[in-house]
Each structure stands twice: as C-alpha cells, then as structure tokens.
Amino acid sequence: MSVRADTLAGAAARTPGRASRHRREAWIGLGLLLPAAVLVFAFTIFPVGYNLWLGFFTKHSLRLTSTWVGLGNYTQILADPDFWRSAWLATVYAVGSTALQIVVGVAGALILHQRFAGCDFLRGVALFPYMIPTVIAVFVWRWLMNDLYGVIPYVLSTLRIPGMPEAWLTHTTIMWVLIVLSVWTFFPFVLVNVLARLQTIPPELYDAARVDGASAVRQFFHVTLPQLRNVLLIVLLLRGIWMFTKFDVPWLLGFGGGAGEAIRTLPVFTYQRSFTYYQAGMGAALSNVMLALLLMAVTIYFVAFPPSEDETDA
Amino acid sequence: MRWDSDADLRRLVAERREGTLGRREFLARLGATAVGATAASVVGTSKPAGAQKKVVVTTWDTEPNPATRAAMKAIVDDFHKLHKDIEVRAEGMGWGDMDRKLQAAMAAKSPPTASHTQTYVVTSFRAKGLIEPVDDIVKAIGEDKIFPSVLRWLKYPDGKYWGITHAWGAEILGGRGDYAQAAGVDPQRWKTWDDWLRDLPKLNKAPQHYGLALAGIPFFVNEDVYMLTGANGGSLFDAKGQPALESPQVLGMLEFWKKLKPNLPPGWASHDYLETLSAWATGKTASVYMWGRTAGYIDQYAPPDKRNPDVFQVWPKTTGPLGKAPLTQFDNEPWVIYADAPADEKAAAREFLKFFFKPENYRKHCDSVPVHILSIYKSDFQDPSYLNHPERKRWKPWLDAQLKWVEIGRAHPLLVCNPQDMVIPWIGDVAATPILADMVMAVVERGKDPKAAAKEASDKIVRDIIDKTK
Numbered sequence: 001m002s003v004r005a006d007t008l009a010g011a012a013a014r015t016p017g018r019a020s021r022h023r024r025e026a027w028i029g030l031g032l033l034l035p036a037a038v039l040v041f042a043f044t045i046f047p048v049g050y051n052l053w054l055g056f057f058t059k060h061s062l063r064l065t066s067t068w069v070g071l072g073n074y075t076q077i078l079a080d081p082d083f084w085r086s087a088w089l090a091t092v093y094a095v096g097s098t099a100l101q102i103v104v105g106v107a108g109a110l111i112l113h114q115r116f117a118g119c120d121f122l123r124g125v126a127l128f129p130y131m132i133p134t135v136i137a138v139f140v141w142r143w144l145m146n147d148l149y150g151v152i153p154y155v156l157s158t159l160r161i162p163g164m165p166e167a168w169l170t171h172t173t174i175m176w177v178l179i180v181l182s183v184w185t186f187f188p189f190v191l192v193n194v195l196a197r198l199q200t201i202p203p204e205l206y207d208a209a210r211v212d213g214a215s216a217v218r219q220f221f222h223v224t225l226p227q228l229r230n231v232l233l234i235v236l237l238l239r240g241i242w243m244f245t246k247f248d249v250p251w252l253l254g255f256g257g258g259a260g261e262a263i264r265t266l267p268v269f270t271y272q273r274s275f276t277y278y279q280a281g282m283g284a285a286l287s288n289v290m291l292a293l294l295l296m297a298v299t300i301y302f303v304a305f306p307p308s309e310d311e312t313d314a
Numbered sequence: 315m316r317w318d319s320d321a322d323l324r325r326l327v328a329e330r331r332e333g334t335l336g337r338r339e340f341l342a343r344l345g346a347t348a349v350g351a352t353a354a355s356v357v358g359t360s361k362p363a364g365a366q367k368k369v370v371v372t373t374w375d376t377e378p379n380p381a382t383r384a385a386m387k388a389i390v391d392d393f394h395k396l397h398k399d400i401e402v403r404a405e406g407m408g409w410g411d412m413d414r415k416l417q418a419a420m421a422a423k424s425p426p427t428a429s430h431t432q433t434y435v436v437t438s439f440r441a442k443g444l445i446e447p448v449d450d451i452v453k454a455i456g457e458d459k460i461f462p463s464v465l466r467w468l469k470y471p472d473g474k475y476w477g478i479t480h481a482w483g484a485e486i487l488g489g490r491g492d493y494a495q496a497a498g499v500d501p502q503r504w505k506t507w508d509d510w511l512r513d514l515p516k517l518n519k520a521p522q523h524y525g526l527a528l529a530g531i532p533f534f535v536n537e538d539v540y541m542l543t544g545a546n547g548g549s550l551f552d553a554k555g556q557p558a559l560e561s562p563q564v565l566g567m568l569e570f571w572k573k574l575k576p577n578l579p580p581g582w583a584s585h586d587y588l589e590t591l592s593a594w595a596t597g598k599t600a601s602v603y604m605w606g607r608t609a610g611y612i613d614q615y616a617p618p619d620k621r622n623p624d625v626f627q628v629w630p631k632t633t634g635p636l637g638k639a640p641l642t643q644f645d646n647e648p649w650v651i652y653a654d655a656p657a658d659e660k661a662a663a664r665e666f667l668k669f670f671f672k673p674e675n676y677r678k679h680c681d682s683v684p685v686h687i688l689s690i691y692k693s694d695f696q697d698p699s700y701l702n703h704p705e706r707k708r709w710k711p712w713l714d715a716q717l718k719w720v721e722i723g724r725a726h727p728l729l730v731c732n733p734q735d736m737v738i739p740w741i742g743d744v745a746a747t748p749i750l751a752d753m754v755m756a757v758v759e760r761g762k763d764p765k766a767a768a769k770e771a772s773d774k775i776v777r778d779i780i781d782k783t784k
Contacts, residue, residue: 058782062420062442146589147581148598157521166521167581171759174584257748258530259583261755275417276746277778 055285061278073285083286086269087293092175093265094244097182101239102232104183105190110224112191113198123195130188138252141181145169171262174254178263182249186242190235197231198224233305240301241294247271266290369662371402374416374429375480376647378406382682389675393666400662413746420444425652427663433467433646433727436477438742440470445650446660447474454668460690463720467646467727471737477648478667481680481687484719485537485643486712488594488608489601489629492620493517501601501629507545507570510632514577517600525577527590527599532751534587537643538603539750540729542567544641546634549731550750555738557775559753559768563636568757568764570634575758583759594626601629605645606685606716609709622708628715644725685709688716743779 055073059066077083112123129137144152147167156164165173201224209219247267254260256268256276264272270290274283375386383406390402405426407415412429419425431439439445452475457465461482468477489501497516504510518525528538540550548563558564579585579599588611594602595615602608612621620626631640649667651660669675673691677700680689684705694700695717706713719725729745730736744750753771756762 060442060782061417062444064421064423142584147579148589148593165580167579167584169581169584171583171755254584255531255586257532257751258535258585258755259581259759260531261748261752272748275414276748277782278417278743278746279778279782280421 051284051287054281055288057281059280061274061280066281069281073282074289076282077285077289083266083269083289086264086266089175089263090244090265090267093178093182093246093250093263094240096175096179097186097243098236098239100179100183101187101190102236104187105235106194106228106232108187108191109194109198110220112195126191127188129185132185134185134248135252137185138181138249141177142169142253145177169253170259174259174262178250178253181253182243182246185249186239189239193231193235194228197228201227230307233307237298237301241298244294244297245290266293368399368401369658371400371428371659371663371666372426373402373404373649373663373666374412374426375404375406376409376412376430377683377687378408379683382406382679382687385678385682388678389670390666392675393669396669397662397665400665402662402666420652420654423654425654427655427659428649428651428667430480430647431477431650432742432745433477433644433648433736434729434742434745436468436648436650437470437736438739439650440476441739444653445476446653447476448478448649448651448664448667449475451475451478451649451664451667451671455671459692461692461720463644463723463725464646464690466733467644467730467736468648477650478671479646479648479690481645481647482690482720483605483645483686483688484716484725485541485603485605485645486715486719487601487629487631488604489627490523490594490597490599491625491627493519493523493600494627501627504630504632507632507634511570511573514574518577520579523597524579524593524599525601526574527585527593527602528574528578528582529585529587529590530583530751530755531586532748533745535751535754536745537728538571539567539754540726540731541603541631541641541643542570542634544726544731545631545637545639546570547637549735550729550744551731551735551738551741553734555735555740556780557772559772559775560765563634564768565764566634566636568754568768571754571758583755606688606709606712607683609685609705609712610683623711628711639722639724641731642719642725644720644727646727685712688713740775740779740783743783744775747774747779749774749778 056068056070057066058069108126112119112126144150145168147153147169153168168177205223206219209223214222245267250263250265250268251271254263256264256272267290270283270286273279273286386404386406390404393402416425416429436445464479464482468475468479470476494501494517499513499516501513504513514525529535543550543564546563546566548561549558550564552558590599590602591604591608591611592615593599594604594608595611612626631642633640651663676689680687681703684703689700701707727736729741735741749771753767756767757764
C-alpha cells in the first residue's frame, strides 16, 4: 500500500464521519456503474461467451436440446471445401472493395479539399451513398444491373464493346457488381475521414516543399501521404474488418444461392448454417472461426504497420 | 402526465431549489421516487381480482396484401362479436419474413398460437413435436366437403390431420399465345421434353424476349428440381428417405436443364420468382411457371388489350423420357397449431379456425385474391356465386387447368415426387437449404459433371441434415 493510501486510511480512521461518507460514495459509484455493467454483460459478454460455448455442441435451431461434440464442429469446418471457398470469397470481397474504397475515397477527398464553386454542396452530396439504407441501395443496383430491364447493361450493350457480358448478375460477374456496389456505398466513409485530416495538415509543409521545387506529385507522395498515414491505417483497418464481416450487401444481392453462390462470403455461409441448415452449433463455431481469422489478420496488420508515434501525424 | 402533477416530485424539486437538499441526495431520492411511481403504476393498471381475462390468440399468415388483410380483419371482427373473451391478433407477412420469425419464436419456445406454413414443413414440425393435430377443425368443417386431394397431404400414417389448408393452388406453365402464333408453334400438342425442346428455340427471340423464364433463387430452383424429376419418373429420395440424386431420373433432369439454358435469359440465375412473373407480363419471356397470383402482374404491367387468357395462355407441362406423366407443384398452405402455445390459447385458436372456415367467412378470404386463393370446398366449384366472380370468370382457363391437375392427382407438395416422400422427417430441412440449387448451378452454370454434382449434393444431405437430425 502506498504512503498516500496509508495517510488516507489514517485520516479516515481519525474522522469516522468522512470514512462512512467515502463508503457511501463508493456504493453510489458502484450503483451508478451497475446498469452499464449489466448491459455490457447482457449484450456483449454473455452472447460472446454463449457463442463460444455453443460452438462445442450440435444443436438444431428449432430445438432446445443440444449434444456435446467437443471440437467436432471445428474439424468439420476445416475439412469442408465450402468453408474455404467462402473464406476465399470473403477475402476477395474485403480486399477488393476496401482497396477501391481507399483509392476512390482519397481521390474524392483530394478533389473536395480544393476550393471551387459548389465544393460545399458536393461535400454534402458525396455522403449520400453512405446515408442510403443498404437494402434500398442493393435493390436499386439489382434493378440497374438486371439483364432484362437494367439501364446499365442496356447502355453497355449499345457501346458494342467486344467481350462485354450480356448479363452482370451471373456466376462470373456478380462479384464485380458486389465490389463496385460496395465501393459506391461505403467510399464516403473514407472520403470524410481523409478530408478531415487533409484540412489539418499545416500549409507550411507545402510551402516548404514548393520552395524546394517539389512538383504536385512529389508533394502528394512526400507531404500529403505521410500526413495521411495514421488516418489511412485506421480507415483501412476498420473498413477491412467491416467488409470481411459484411452480410447484408452480399445477401441482398445474391440471396445466398443461384448466381449468389459466387458471392457466398463467410458471413453469408455462416448465416445459412444457422438459419437455413438450422445448425445453431455449427453457425456459432463458424462465427468463432471468423472472429479468430479477424484477430489474426489484425495482429499481423499491427505488426506490419505499427501506429506512428509522431504526434504531428495523429 | 406532467412531472409537477406528482406531489412528491414537486416537494423534492422545491427542496433542491431552496438549497436544503444536496445534489447527490436529490438524485438518490429522485431515483427512489421514480421506482416507486413505476411500481405504483404497474399495480394501478393491473386488473382487479375477478375481472375476466381475455385469451389472446396470435396468428401469422402469409397473405400480407391489403385485400386479404381487409378480409381477415372483417372475419376477426365478426369473431370478436361472438367471443368477447377471445382476442385474435392476426398478422400477415411475406414467406421469407415468416420463416425467419417463426424460427426465432420456435427456438425461444414462444411460437404464435397458429400460423400458415408449407406442407413439407408440417412433416418436419410434426416429427419434432412442434405442432398438434387439427382433426377437430377438419371434422367441424366436414371432411367430405373438402377436396380429397387437399386433405390427403395433411393426413399422416397415424390417421390424424396435422394441418388444415387455408387455400390451394397448382402451378401451371403459362405461355404467350401471341408469341406462339407468331413462331408457328402449337404448344397444346406438346407431350414430351423433346417436343418442348424442339419448339423452345422458336419461341426464343433474344434479346427481345426469351423462350422460358426460370427463377435462380434456391427455393424456386427446388420447385423446378422436383417437378422435372417427378416428370422424369423419379424421386429425390429413396424408400428409406435417403437422397436418390444419383438416379438416372435425376441425372436426366440435370441434363435436360442444361438443354433448357440457351432459352433462358442470361441472368436467370439471379432472378427471383416475382421477376419471372413480371418478365412474362411485360413480354420479356414467352413462358413461365406461374400461379394464379400472376393475374395481378398482368393487370399491372401488360398492355390493356392483352390482359386476357387468349394471350396469357396455359400450356401443357411435359414428360421426361423416363417418366409416364408430368408433375406440378401443389400449393397446399395449411394452418397449423403450435404445441408450445398455452392450452387456453390453442383452444381459442381452434374456435377461431372453425369460425374462419364457415363458408360465409371463408368466401371473404378466397375473394381477396380470387384466382390464387382457391377454395378447399368442392361445392364452391359448382357454385355460380363463386365461379361468377369477375376475376374467376376472366381467368377461367387458369382455374380449369389447376382443377385438372388436382383431379389427375399429379399436383404434389414441394419436394414430394412420390406420395410416400411426404413422411420423410427431414424433407423440410432439405427444402430450406441451397443444396439442390447448388447442384443445379454446378451443372448448368459451372459445367460440372451431373453425376459428380449429384453425389456431392447427396453427401451434403446425409452429412448436414440426416446425420444431424438423428
């Protein structure tokens, strides 16, 4: 116990009224924390713990009974080619859509960082795709890309480009549609974050670069990009995690079957195990595997890209 | 209620304002007062001892369209007039929503009192002890008044009825008469798959319109898989309920599907069922598998001069080389009563369903979608007041075609190629998965050998469904 604690304890002993007041305040403090603690336990700790526990059972979703299988679900998962295929599809989707979101988001932010007529309006408009409910965005894209009525296939067909697909929501092309749709929907998140950081870069850095004769390209690579490093690392991490675990967009676009089997990513595969195969235990185990894969990826990410300690980069 | 209408709160706030009460003590007493007020309000709103408690019956049905909701409300209102001690809460929702909602409710042992479902789901639920027999309702309606072909699918080997159909329908092959005429094709002469395959390319004028529209979403692929397999003389299951996907009949069905593909829209694998109906109504396809509900799409999308059965015709379904007769899907959606519902609710639900099926009430239900929600009463199909409904008159060939399927006994519930398939306990579980659809896509879209795809699907059914059901 520290000297300060001893002193406090001694003082409390000398003044019993103060000690009881401290105890009362401690109880009030605990009481005030209790609702939050109960909520965190009920909605985070318990579900995660229960999911880990459930992963060791076979359990039909419609029945209360379950059977202990130990690591049986996990061995089946690792031996299942469908699991590896969905993990691969989830990776392709996450990497492809995140990379393009970063490119489009940074490009958009660089444009909107400039002052020109209507730039404030455009900054607002750029957020629209992110504000539209996912189900609406996906259904609009389904209509736009429909091979019988869609505007986009029609316009593309009029261009008569050799090798252009007749339909886009097919096994061979639906992943591209999913990625483009996701980039359109989610790039504003990148744009807003990058734009906010761009507006805090000290202009003196650019002045100094110009004095040294740096071209615009060199200014981008040697001033802007290093200054964006930390925000890009966070955005990359968050968007990567969110795209890897994204369920609603691939589900609504492909409904998990038909051409949709070509975008049956890991979250969709997990959902189907739980809610169409009625395998609650297997679904739980798959969720746990997905969590483990993400933890591994995040760990590797932080080892490869440690956060910069330079305060000015923050 | 305003806060200052409470004397305790007024006094508390006054003391705080005067400074005689510290902030912490004020907050603590405020919390205590709030808890006390909540408890008092709960006690205050509870019913006095001896007051009559209403039994609440919750029903979920799959007809969310406004006309059926209005009909259901009228039936429920009339029921309430006779049964003041029962409150029926009738909710309508789409199939997809119902499936998920029901699943969550069943897992939580908190199902509705009664709901619509599919015939094959009755088999699954019965095997799991999740529903109760409804013999008393069938008896109250009068067993002899109902189409035998409607009743047969819900009477199980134990001799009990485990569901009672709210309406029936048979899937028909709809075809554009104007396109057939322009192509010089007479579909009424089709008997076999070869006949169909011979003429489909003539009806396929891509990209203006395609020969046939099929849905690629798994549930609807399942429909086509078992209908075509049945038409080819086979079944998806053997006598022991094990998958029979490597049979010549199923492999023949897969080969046939490959031959159909050039006549389908290029994006068929992503089309859902409703897209195929609108494609037919708008003239983007010459033919489609459809139900009576399609009449609504035709009225909505087709040119006014074409909204008639001369243009939107019924074409014959055909037989595969190994089969003796075509097979179609029987939509036999039954009401079921859930075993886990409280006893008084179940009893009240039975009363409500007996009331629902009284002819004067039931007619309102049928008339809400006249060509799709078909009556289970045999006599209605002799009754001019039923048949002379303007919509039923207009689409009479569609009604006749459905009735014919029922009369010849070749309309079977989903995945039931042979009547004995009905009692396979995992049939509903197979229908819920994308296994069969994946098999078709592997062959038709990814060029996989049918035998290898069928074996893979069989293994999945055994590993992921049958073994897990044991």
